[in-house]
Amino acid sequence: MPSASVIRTVAKPLCDGPLASAVQRFQDTGDATVVVAARTTEVENAVRHVWQQTLAAPFPRDLAVVATGALGRRELFPYSDVDLLLLVTREPDSDLERKSLSAFLSSLWDQGIRVSHSVRTPAECCQLHAGNLELIVSLLDARWLAGDVELFRRFRSKLAGFLYAHRRPLAQGLCRLARSRHAAFQNTIYHLEPDIKQTPGGLRDLHLLRWLTQLKNAGKTEIPSPQLPAPLQAARQLLWTLRCFLHLRASRDQNRLDFQAQQALAEQPLSGEGDPAAWMRRYFQQARAVFAAAIQEMENVESRASPLLASFQTWRSRLSNADFSVRGERVFLRSPAAQTQDPERLLRVFEFAARHGFLLSREAERQLAAHLDILGEAIRSGRPLWPWFRSICSLPHAPVALRAMHQTGVLGTLFPEWRQIESLVVWDWYHRYTVDEHSLVSIEALFALRQCQQGLLRHFSELTEEVGDPGVLVCALLFHDTGKVNASSPHAPESARLARLALSRIGAPAEILDRVCWLIQQHLTFSELICARDPDDPSTAARVARRIGTVEALKQLILVSYADISAVNPEAMSPWRLQQLWRWYLATYQALTRQLQTERIEPSTELSPEMALFLEGLPVRYLRTHSPSEVEEHLRLYQQAARWEVALSLHRRDDLYSLTLITRDRPYLLACLAGALSGFGMNILRAEAFSNRQGMALQTFVFDDPGRTLDLNPGEMDRLRRHIELAALGRSSASSLVTQRLPQTPGRRRWLSPAVTFDSGASPSATLIEIVAQDRPGLLYELAFALSSAGFNIELVLADTRADRAIDVFYVTRDGRKLDREVETLLLEQLLKVCRA
Amino acid sequence: MKKIEAIIQPFKLEDVKEALKNIGVEGMTVSEVRGHGRQKGHTEVYRGREYQVDLLPKVKIEMVVPAARAEEVIRTVIQSARTGKIGDGKIFIYDVVDAIRIRNQDRGEAAL
Numbered sequence: 001m002p003s004a005s006v007i008r009t010v011a012k013p014l015c016d017g018p019l020a021s022a023v024q025r026f027q028d029t030g031d032a033t034v035v036v037a038a039r040t041t042e043v044e045n046a047v048r049h050v051w052q053q054t055l056a057a058p059f060p061r062d063l064a065v066v067a068t069g070a071l072g073r074r075e076l077f078p079y080s081d082v083d084l085l086l087l088v089t090r091e092p093d094s095d096l097e098r099k100s101l102s103a104f105l106s107s108l109w110d111q112g113i114r115v116s117h118s119v120r121t122p123a124e125c126c127q128l129h130a131g132n133l134e135l136i137v138s139l140l141d142a143r144w145l146a147g148d149v150e151l152f153r154r155f156r157s158k159l160a161g162f163l164y165a166h167r168r169p170l171a172q173g174l175c176r177l178a179r180s181r182h183a184a185f186q187n188t189i190y191h192l193e194p195d196i197k198q199t200p201g202g203l204r205d206l207h208l209l210r211w212l213t214q215l216k217n218a219g220k221t222e223i224p225s226p227q228l229p230a231p232l233q234a235a236r237q238l239l240w241t242l243r244c245f246l247h248l249r250a251s252r253d254q255n256r257l258d259f260q261a262q263q264a265l266a267e268q269p270l271s272g273e274g275d276p277a278a279w280m281r282r283y284f285q286q287a288r289a290v291f292a293a294a295i296q297e298m299e300n301v302e303s304r305a306s307p308l309l310a311s312f313q314t315w316r317s318r319l320s321n322a323d324f325s326v327r328g329e330r331v332f333l334r335s336p337a338a339q340t341q342d343p344e345r346l347l348r349v350f351e352f353a354a355r356h357g358f359l360l361s362r363e364a365e366r367q368l369a370a371h372l373d374i375l376g377e378a379i380r381s382g383r384p385l386w387p388w389f390r391s392i393c394s395l396p397h398a399p400v401a402l403r404a405m406h407q408t409g410v411l412g413t414l415f416p417e418w419r420q421i422e423s424l425v426v427w428d429w430y431h432r433y434t435v436d437e438h439s440l441v442s443i444e445a446l447f448a449l450r451q452c453q454q455g456l457l458r459h460f461s462e463l464t465e466e467v468g469d470p471g472v473l474v475c476a477l478l479f480h481d482t483g484k485v486n487a488s489s490p491h492a493p494e495s496a497r498l499a500r501l502a503l504s505r506i507g508a509p510a511e512i513l514d515r516v517c518w519l520i521q522q523h524l525t526f527s528e529l530i531c532a533r534d535p536d537d538p539s540t541a542a543r544v545a546r547r548i549g550t551v552e553a554l555k556q557l558i559l560v561s562y563a564d565i566s567a568v569n570p571e572a573m574s575p576w577r578l579q580q581l582w583r584w585y586l587a588t589y590q591a592l593t594r595q596l597q598t599e600r601i602e603p604s605t606e607l608s609p610e611m612a613l614f615l616e617g618l619p620v621r622y623l624r625t626h627s628p629s630e631v632e633e634h635l636r637l638y639q640q641a642a643r644w645e646v647a648l649s650l651h652r653r654d655d656l657y658s659l660t661l662i663t664r665d666r667p668y669l670l671a672c673l674a675g676a677l678s679g680f681g682m683n684i685l686r687a688e689a690f691s692n693r694q695g696m697a698l699q700t701f702v703f704d705d706p707g708r709t710l711d712l713n714p715g716e717m718d719r720l721r722r723h724i725e726l727a728a729l730g731r732s733s734a735s736s737l738v739t740q741r742l743p744q745t746p747g748r749r750r751w752l753s754p755a756v757t758f759d760s761g762a763s764p765s766a767t768l769i770e771i772v773a774q775d776r777p778g779l780l781y782e783l784a785f786a787l788s789s790a791g792f793n794i795e796l797v798l799a800d801t802r803a804d805r806a807i808d809v810f811y812v813t814r815d816g817r818k819l820d821r822e823v824e825t826l827l828l829e830q831l832l833k834v835c836r837a
Numbered sequence: 838m839k840k841i842e843a844i845i846q847p848f849k850l851e852d853v854k855e856a857l858k859n860i861g862v863e864g865m866t867v868s869e870v871r872g873h874g875r876q877k878g879h880t881e882v883y884r885g886r887e888y889q890v891d892l893l894p895k896v897k898i899e900m901v902v903p904a905a906r907a908e909e910v911i912r913t914v915i916q917s918a919r920t921g922k923i924g925d926g927k928i929f930i931y932d933v934v935d936a937i938r939i940r941n942q943d944r945g946e947a948a949l
Contacts (some may be wrong), residue, residue, distance in 0.1 A: 534920070
């Protein structure tokens with residue numbers, strides 16, 4: 001440990017005597033109490049001395065010098081401002097009085113004491129209006145220093161009555177000021193370079209707790225002087241040490257613990273540890289306790305203040321159930337002993353929070369935090385907790401639940417990989433927050449997108465709807481920077497490795513692990529592209545599209561990129577970056593859509609002849625979206641279809657059904673199959689139709705069964721299978737059945753106006769038609785039927801439905817050629833008519 | 838001394854920086870800006886809906902160089918930033934009265 005101190009001496013007028021020796025002791029021990037006490041005493045002595053010299057004679061009475069603010073609390077740091085109230089019975093009007101006051105203040109300034117003063121009568125001090133809240137708050141700590149002691153007593157008595165009468169509006173005003181201050185720091189303690197006075201969890205929050213307690217316990221004749229609760233005394237000690245160090249190091253009222261100060265602090269003899277990161281972890285641990293206490297106290301005040309809020313909270317308390325009760329928007333455990341003994345039950349409280357957006361009560365937090373060993377044991381024994389975690393990540397208030405899991409230590413127990421980044425400071429000029437906070441803020445940014453309806457953000461918001469379940473994105477964002485714990489290597493691959501370890505330990509399935517790890521590996525792709533490549537260059541966009549693979553993956557990656565950039569700092573997602581990101585999305589989306597038709601699987605000698613024959617001519621997308629076992633299954637169907645004209649497989653997976661059918665391609669095939677499914681009451685969610693070079697069509701549909709026909713009538717599966725086979729062979733009229741069985745949706749509000757776009761440059765041989773419309777039963781059938789009826793050949797289809805929005809891509813030809821402008825105009829009208837029907 | 842202000846395509850920044858470094862110019866200020874020149878933005882179509890993009894993302898590079906080197910620097914920026922397409926950007930040149938290095942009060946070209 002270097003012995004040479006970087007702490008400079010305090011200002012010259014103050015560098016001798018008890019303060020100097022207190023500073024010396026502080027440098028060795030870090031004990032700021034002695035410095036604060038010495039500085040307070042020194043300033044008090046100086047004030048009294050100057051009063052004697054300048055004010056005692058002209059004001060034998062009718063003036064008192066009162067310490068307020070930090071001096072009033074006896075918490076004066078080496079370079080704190082000195083707040084003084086010159087309490088008078090009337091406005092000083094004679095020249096002598098005014099000159100004496102001026103001499104008093106000048107003399108203090110000449111001694112290096114920065115005075116913030118006000119001259120007021122007791123009556124002026126006891127007036128409440130919007131502009132003087134901070135003055136009245138500073139009077140809570142008012143203390144006589146010199147002058148007319150009787151005047152001070154009268155003032156103190158009047159002030160006590162005034163505070164008692166106005167304690168509620170004063171407390172509410174204090175909370176408003178605190179909320180505004182917290183918002184200026186994004187409501188988080190986890191700043192890489194915190195202001196240890198103003199940042200949430202800093203000294204100002206300790207003051208807030210003191211003032212709210214004073215107001216709560218105010219009597220008609222006395223102003224209480226409460227002690228800080230014992231659990232927060234360690235926090236105060238640490239914050240005092242930090243502030244004292246910062247003041248002495250900068251020789252001014254400096255409260256920002258910047259990177260250089262963190263490094264310097266770790267090198268001090270007082271530090272006790274040479275690692276700045278360890279210091280910062282200590283700081284965040286204490287700041288977290290202070291912030292939590294401040295928030296709880298403010299919520300108490302605010303719920304008493306607003307009847308509307310209270311009644312809303314009462315209404316929300318009806319969501320209480322057998323396991324949890326809800327009071328004041330916070331969740332309490334009904335049977336803590338039982339609920340904390342079982343890992344699944346322990347996680348259920350977070351699922352409840354994720355579903356309804358409730359915070360945990362302090363009691364619940366303590367109860368959960370005390371039983372983390374149960375969860376740790378479950379993890380070590382390989383208990384599959386993935387379904388619970390997946391559910392939490394997918395629910396509408398997942399960010400709230402994840403924060404609660406973080407605060408209680410549940411997240412770190414569930415994933416030791418996450419614990420490594422808790423309160424981790426990585427020095428970076430652009431990042432504002434610690435690594436864990438950045439990850440949580442990124443998840444909040446993703447969920448906040450859903451509310452955005454303006455400008456480009458509206459398009460990103462639509463993408464969140466189209467991606468649907470955010471669970472995979474949440475997992476990716478949660479772990480995307482865990483690799484930063486190892487500063488010597490690129491973090492993305494390491495983060496992906498850690499995510500795989502963490503999620504596989506709780507039993508996440510392979511397909512989820514692959515998707516999450518891919519997103520983490522690629523999460524910097526667009527950040528890098530924004531500044532380094534031209535989105536208008538088709539060859540670059542095509543390369544990026546190949547790297548990303550599918551439209552589904554693109555949507556996920558662009559949202560992860562948006563969330564990651566947005567969480568760097570509040571200004572990081574500038575309009576400049578947002579626009580660049582969107583340009584890249586559009587360019588890659590268009591390239592991917594074009595590649596559906598242009599990038600086909602070529603003959604390969606590495607495959608078996610049967611497999612090569614089956615795959616040749618299918619879009620490359622096919623191999624990106626199907627696992628090897630699915631491809632094997634499709635080959636088997638392909639071989640059956642060659643013998644029996646048609647082959648299909650129909651499976652149920654969770655709540656959805658999956659149909660794969662192979663037959664020789666022919667006009668109306670897609671319309672017949674879509675019609676057969678819709679006619680059976682099925683709701684098509686996704687569909688793909690491709691043909692290989694042999695002219696065999698591979699059609700896949702994912703659908704749900706809103707009427708539970710298949711669920712309640714097992715025999716209906718076979719009937720549906722036969723029905724589809726007949727439709728595929730052209731032996732049944734699907735259109736007649738469609739009109740009989742289509743589920744009706746009367747009164748449903750149509751909120752999305754349809755959009756149809758044509759792109760004749762997308763492929764050398766076909767025209768791309770993209771249709772975005774409000775989804776409804778039978779829409780895919782009607783679109784396909786309209787195209788086939790008009791004599792168009794559907795070469796390829798990719799249909800998707802998300803959040804009631806159908807996004808269908810068709811590649812079509814007529815007479816083997818692309819469509820001309822005139823035909824496009826006519827077709828546009830027809831397709832819009834179908835969408836609006 | 839001349840101040841050279843170049844507004845270029847964002848993806849050309851690294852090329853321009855590298856080219857300037859190769860001729861010994863390393864001091865510069867870079868900002869992310871949005872704007873348009875004669876093309877006045879353009880209309881983009883997303884899912885059939887048209888929207889006007891009137892301010893396009895660009896990067897602004899500012900540097901002050903000795904007057905004798907200005908032409909060389911300008912030539913370098915042009916060569917490294919040019920794609921030949923609309924939107925390549927603009928260069929503006931200003932006369933600079935003086936420059937001061939705040940640390941030691943060097944003045945004029947010595948401060949560059």
